Amino acid sequence: MDGTTIIVCFSIATFCFTFIFWLKKSENKYKYQKTKMVDLLIKQKDIHVNKFYSGPHFDLINDTVNKQIWFFILQHQTLQYKIIPYDELFQVNYKLDGHTIKTASRSGKLKRELIGGKVYDNSTSSPAMWKKSNDFRMAKEVRLTILIDDIQATTLDLVFHTSHLPVDLKYIKDEEAKDWFNVFTHIIEKEERKQA
Structure with a gap:
């Protein structure tokens, strides 16, 4: 391999690494914002959390006291939720x-x-x-x-x-x-x- 090929390969690898790094960082920021808003809503609505899942796209809460499942997503910086009895x-x-x-x-x-x-x-x-x-x-x-x-x-x-x-x-x-x-x-x- 000559020097130009090595530089091109290194440049492509650096670009791919940077792209994936920023993609993961924005995904983690989204997840953090969503879960932070869910935490505030838990306190406001007095949700009894028996089981909690925080994923990259949605959050789930099992509230056995009120016999409900709470489903949360964040769309356009607004937390949306559905209560499922x-x-x-x-x-x-x-x-x-x-x-x-x-x-x-x-x-x-x-x-x-x-x-x-x-x-x-x-x-x-x-x-x-x-x-x-x-x-x-x-x-x-x-x-x-x-x-x-x-x-x-x-x-x-x-x-x-x-x-x-x-x-x-x-x-x-x-x-x-x-x-x-x-x-x-x-x-x-x-x-x-x-x-x-």
Whole structure:
């Protein structure tokens, strides 16, 4: 290799390192701002925090005293949140790269169906069992999809891990997703639904 090639390679490597450094720094700043605002809201609303998750895109709180899940995101420097009562949690799916691996669901119809509306998400028909495939060895994304039993039949996609390249399942960071899947499953299986 000549000197020019070395300088070009070094320049490209420096640019890539700097770009990733600033990207991570802005991601951490966003996460810090969001979590700081969530902390203030916890004090204002007197939220009883039994389990807390602070991720790069959203925060979650399990409030067992008031039987609610709090979901937070920061958009345009404004903290937005959704309060999900336990009895409105209808279904949770654990997904790898968009494929449902495990699901837990309540029996019966959604409120939207009971009042004559249509539900376009067909995920309520999947059985509550593991759908492991021997072909699934790597993944780029771990998410939970939650179906809420409100009039809109709201769906929340909670991305817990994402990477640009596939990661071997043995090394993927999905502990938090599995913990929250278990929390939602426990609520769905144990909490009584209110009648519509």
